[in-house]
Amino acid sequence: MDVQRTYGIPTLEFRPNNPAPQGPIEEDLLLESRNPGMTALLDMVERAAAGDSTILLTGESGTGKDLLARQIHRWSPRRRGPFIVINCTTLAEHLLEDELFGHVRGSFTGAINDKPGRLEAGNGGTVLFDEIAELPTSLQIKLLRFVQDRCLERIGSNRTLRVDVRVIVASNRNLGAEIAAGRFREDLYYRLNVITFTLPPLRERTQDILPLADWMLKRMSLATARPDFRLSPDAAAALISYRWPGNLRELHNALKRAADLARTETITLDDLPDSVIHRTAAMSAPAPRGTRLKDFEREQILRALADCPTLGEAAATLGINVTTLWRKRRLYGIA
Incomplete structure (x- = not known):
């Protein structure tokens, strides 16, 4: 089993002579954490x-x-x-x-x-x-x-x-x-x-979300004899941003839905459930006309901090590192 990188995060890839096990799809998932x-x-x-x-x-x-x-x-x-x-x-x-x-x-x-x-x-x-x-x-x-x-x-x-x-x-x-x-x-x-x-919730294991998603999609491809599914960049970003209140079970169901609806082997944002799409849309919504850039940035940081239980997840949601998030909090006077 090789570890490759997709979207900058390690993912699991099975060699042809070492196929994925054929048991229930979730059984191996807990043993491959990067958290x-x-x-x-x-x-x-x-x-x-x-x-x-x-x-x-x-x-x-x-x-x-x-x-x-x-x-x-x-x-x-x-x-x-x-x-x-x-x-x-x-x-x-x-x-x-x-x-x-x-x-x-x-x-x-x-x-x-x-x-x-x-x-x-x-x-x-x-x-x-x-x-x-x-x-x-x-x-x-x-x-x-x-x-x-x-x-x-x-x-x-x-x-x-x-x-x-x-x-x-x-x-x-x-x-x-x-x-x-x-x-x-x-x-x-x-x-x-x-x-x-x-067991920690999936929202506290953000570095595991894409590897888990890739593994689940690999198993779905094997089960349906379809080409290997891949996530588009915007779909991958949506998975990381979403809080996953249903954790592994919800992630699996979301990807199963996407795999069934996808027109090609590439899963796009439109193939994901509305809850995931709306979360991404809210985080990436354009600033209202007349809003100053720093005010909009401050609002996005406040929203991420309110939605995420840890600074690490908030930083990942915003697409910045934790050090930058600390600096911006001091800059904008966010407690």
Whole structure:
């Protein structure tokens, strides 16, 4: 795999004798960061994967928490065991309990056979509780015991079963705020919060946006047997300027839309979603007639600082370096 440069930023290029892997498109993306913070995070995650501690993954929706959980499993000594995902948002409380712990024959109407739960199915591997903040309070009590001693009883049984699994939990909510609101048990939180990793949003990884986009487009080209897609300069600038509230998931969907609509292998600004286009248009709008240049520049800097969480991103949005941005802030008296 070669690292080439496009638009001044390193991108990934696959050699013909080393084709892209054929798994889900996002699975490899987290491992190719050029962001120093993300690189340091991945290094710590790889070290933690070698152990067996419970891991809590936090971060905004779409940052790749489930992908990172799968990678932890692949890096761990349990890699040959099962990887079980339990989505805490998809089932009603009584169905979720059965899904987790299973049941014995005759425990309720329709229970005609014994059924192991997903925790048992994960024996020897890893279990991911996705969106753990959505777990009903009554099940939080049962999960607390399981996390504590890895023991459970199926519904309708008094027989205790011991299960050997590693537990990973993920949440896009602030669990501290959920505890304060009475929606999440504090004792469970402290059982889960052994090792915590917070995935940064994509807007804080601006140097990763174009490499990720190029990789996604490469995979889309392979999947559709079309020529390799490329980004036009204005489309590339739009991707960098946009804040990506949906993170990796939103970037993938935006590029999928663009690839489906593009008339040629070059993706232009018109192929991108309106939200991305409007963001770029707002940042590049011409100054109103009669506006002095310095007033317009000051307004653009104020807008970038208001929209961006870091000076680095604001500078990248404006197309200048951080030192220049500091100087212009002093020049215009911007706090």
